[in-house]
Amino acid sequence: MSYTITVFGLGFVGLTSALAFAEKGHKVYGFDLDAHRVELINGGKLPFIEPGLDDALLRNIHGNFIVTDDAENAVRNSDFVFLCVGTPTGKNGEADLKYIYSAIDMFANVLHDGKHRVIVVKSTIPPSTTSERVIPYLSAQGLLPGDRFSVTNNPEFLREGKCWDDAINADRIVCGVEDHKGEEMLRSLYSRFNSPFFAVSLNTGEYIKYLSNTMLASMISYANEMSIIADAIGDIQIKEAFNILHMDRRWGGASMSSYVYPGCGYGGYCLPKDTAAMYAQSMSKGYEPLMLKNVIAINNMMPQSMAAKIMRVAKPSDKIGILGLSFKPGSDDVRDSTSAKIISLLLDAGYTNLIGFDPVANECFAREYNFAEVRYCENVQVIGDQSDVLVLVTAWEQFVGIDKKYPGKPIVDCRYFL
Ligand SMILES: NC(=O)c1ccc[n+]([C@@H]2O[C@H](COP(=O)([O-])OP(=O)(O)OC[C@H]3O[C@@H](n4cnc5c(N)ncnc54)[C@H](O)[C@@H]3O)[C@@H](O)[C@H]2O)c1
Structure with a gap:
């Protein structure tokens, strides 16, 4: 019909x-x-x-x-x-x-x-x-x-x-x-x-959607907390460790591995707002969700943790190249983008020499965030050549191999991607 x-x-x-x-x-x-x-x-x-x-x-x-x-x-x-x-x-x-x-x-x-x-x-x-x-x-x-x-x-x-x-x-x-x-x-x-x-x-229809998004958010925060623990302990190969974790047969070939993988926090339109809304909804019904509370806290902490990493590598006068501005590869959506949070933290700390590049989201990002100090580059080559320090924030395929192309140039890989 x-x-x-x-x-x-x-x-x-x-x-x-x-x-x-x-x-x-x-x-x-x-x-x-x-x-x-x-x-x-x-x-x-x-x-x-x-x-x-x-x-x-x-x-x-x-x-x-x-x-x-x-x-x-x-x-x-x-x-x-x-x-x-x-x-x-x-x-x-x-x-x-x-x-x-x-x-x-x-x-x-x-x-x-x-x-x-x-x-x-x-x-x-x-x-x-x-x-x-x-x-x-x-x-x-x-x-x-x-x-x-x-x-x-x-x-x-x-x-x-x-x-x-x-x-x-x-x-x-x-x-x-x-x-x-x-x-x-x-x-x-x-x-x-x-x-x-x-x-x-x-109620079940609505609940199933939040079951999905809060589970994804929890997996991301879990992986991020594990990466912070690994950093604190030292001498842990985080990327290799997670890739080996994913070889466990119990994953059954499912493609959830990208969620149980450390990075710099979940962003975009859905996971941040839906996790916050589920937390608020549960609070309004009289139960404080302890796990979600910490999932959110860990996510909120990630940009600061990444900014601290960058500041350990870069001097305030260095030109810092931000690779990736959209909240994930394959999209020009910049809502709740982690790049914007990291840029704000760097600017607040006096790191004002910033350039950015995204394969599709330069314009959307510039419009949405209006950072007067940030200049945008038209391709990977320009940002690679001009930066003293590179910071990979969005795991676009275009960035594969950039560490090999600029040997010796400090790169902070916020996504454990390279
Ligand atoms: N983006 C995703 O990946 C995704 C996935 C699943 C669910 N959702 C959910 O779906 C909903 C929409 O998300 P989105 O990403 O498509 O949002 P969006 O911001 O891209 O689009 C929403 C649109 O609604 C329009 N709008 C607002 N008030 C209106 C009205 N009274 N009449 C007509 N149009 C109106 C806005 O102009 C806008 O174009 C949200 O609740 C979101 O959480 C989003």
Whole structure:
């Protein structure tokens, strides 16, 4: 069965989901408040770098996928409303739901018309948010889920840099539901995807997403703490030690090894904010999560630990070249990038002679962080030639062998990559 779907928020998750549904033959309306983003998408251009998603956009834009500026009308014609807006970190670490509420305000009126629709919260929201915040928000406007509409959640597990493949070949589809009609419609919508489908309770759907991200964050902080212990003891080959750890057959060939590997802390949009939100949610329910508390503390400590390492090698007058500015290779996303934290610490300590290079994120980084002291280089050669000390912060393939190319030049490898 073909459906009509409206997607609110055309970021990594919303645009990818919209195009995946369009590719599967559904009619999809996309709506976003960011006029620049809308203009780019309408012109067939992605607002960020994502291999495969660019071609999917060209195949579907103005066909099965239409970007609209009339959200209410799009929802009026839709069977599903997907909320894919941001859920940033609030004042006390909690997930801020303001964009979810603002999106709901844009179509709530339409829900009175008697057509059954499924509202799907795809944004990441802490366990119990759909039942304790979203449904009460609708109910306060006289909108009780039931005959007229279902309220569900459907956490997204895609990885930036692999958005398209992760969406079109999802390893699992999880839907939090509370009524039969909502479950059946979601099951039918996702029947065109060749992925295992799980319908679970509303709280379980949200919980599974946090189970995933807090576990990844914990593995990273575990590996980072182990690397700090190794540094303190001395004469420990950290890179070799972890590579040998990964040879244990119990890992079963799974590709989790990149998470159980030391570096300079997890960054990006999801792990920092979701770990903080799970901590805050648990605190609000009366339990202080001791493990998550320390996972977060270790992560917060990592940029300082790396800056101290750099300062042991470099003098304040040295020209320091920062290799990599995005939060991970394969992406131009610079949100919560560790490079920015390390640069701030170096600047505060009087190390002001800084140059940076990223294969794709120079511009995004310069725009987002506005460090007046940092100059940006156009390629690896320039930064390599001009720096007195190199600091590898993002493990881009382009940096492989840079230590061999500049023998004798001090390199602080924050990712144990070279
Ligand atoms: N980025 C990821 O890798 C990833 C993976 C899984 C889940 N998530 C979750 O998915 C959600 C979205 O993440 P993202 O990375 O796509 O965010 P994003 O910041 O890239 O995109 C969010 C978009 O929502 C738009 N928006 C805000 N309010 C709106 C409204 N009322 N109506 C329409 N558009 C509105 C913004 O303009 C923006 O374009 C978050 O909750 C995030 O935690 C993200």
